[in-house]
Amino acid sequence: MMGRAKLTVVPPGKPLIGRAIPPGSKSITNRALLLAGLAKGTSRLTGALKSDDTRYMADALRALGVVVDEPDATSFVVTSTGKLEPPAAPLFLGNAGTATRFLTAALALGNGRYVVDGDEHMRKRPIKPLVDALQSLGVKAEAPTGCPPVTIDATGAFASDKVVIDGGLSSQYVSALQMAAACSSAPFTIELAGADIGARGYIDLTLAAMRAFGAEAEQTSPSSWRIQPTGYRAADFTVEPDASAATYLWAAEVLTGGKIDLGVANEEFTQPDAKAYDIIRQFPHMPAEIDGSQMQDAVPTLAVLAAFNEQPVRFVGIANLRVKECDRIRALSLGLNAIRDGLAREEGDDLIVFSDPALAGQVLPAAIDTFADHRIAMSFALAGLKIGGITILDPDCVAKTFPSYWDVLSSLGVSYTDIQ
Ligand SMILES: O=C(O)C1=C[C@@H](OP(=O)(O)O)[C@@H](O)[C@H](O)C1
């Protein structure tokens, strides 16, 4: 889809009040879609996200011989033989990290040749640690640049019942191997190579989804898991709302002094980004240092909010934001400094936001380069709730995970000008 080139947010000048339910979780939808595709029979997913990332996953499953029906705007009905057949053409997964990483591991237990590819952004996002791990399992997998495309010549089995994986750059490599492991032929052990992975909460999300589709998985030490070779059972599965999407609404609420009913309480979320709620509620007294490692996708929201905080905030533990949809540390610092020079600084892989509550109410025309990154677009829209002249470039990149974002804000009373 050709998106709009830009839009300028008009500060509403009043509290945002109303009901706005975030769409289904991207992370959970793409796990459930894959697991349903690996299960024999028909699975029904409700409350699911329909967005670019889940469309790429659903279309990939279709290309792999799985029937994926969409009876309504939030459901998928998935019917599979449990096998993912080699597709006629390379799988194109856009910039969907979950779809790309999760399928790469699952297809390693397929039969035949599979090529996993993405757009120009995905082709810069590392996948080497996962490919190395698959090679150590005897799988013929190649990613010459260390990023997609990945070519896999699969023979339906792993040559070993244990893998060591470095999840330092992305926890998705670990989740991907965990989901694939239930389809191997013997109890399988996954061990972390490095001291730790980023957001552990995504691993819990993976294990919960696997169990919902009949898998038996247990954590055997702080850095290892054992997965039984059960395969997956078709299931009916409800996807919870997206916690990362919720962060924009929570932030819009505190920034405008409003009241937004999300239809779900913060403590009901099982996703890691729900941890951001406690910090957002402290606004304008957010802490001087925030460790973003366990809520990485909420960092753009928190960083823009921090610009209006009463004291500067240093974000630590965010190094792997440099290998997300774009280099988010750079994009945040560029965007904040476009609003006012000196508002943010990168220090190594930390980001310091020099807060100034007096920004609110000013007109500071700034064109925010989103680098095609949905979270940069959505988080800088928050600045536009308080500052006049904030123009978001390529605003329709929000389609990656929250296609209705601009409409949702508008339903709460936000308007836009200069839409082109
Ligand atoms: O497992 C998941 O669903 C995700 C894990 C995180 O990525 P990394 O593991 O690459 O940090 C997160 O940023 C991404 O949006 C979703």
Ligand SMILES: C=C(OP(=O)(O)O)C(=O)O
């Ligand atoms: C990092 C993200 O996505 P992914 O890795 O799934 O592409 C995100 O949604 O912020």
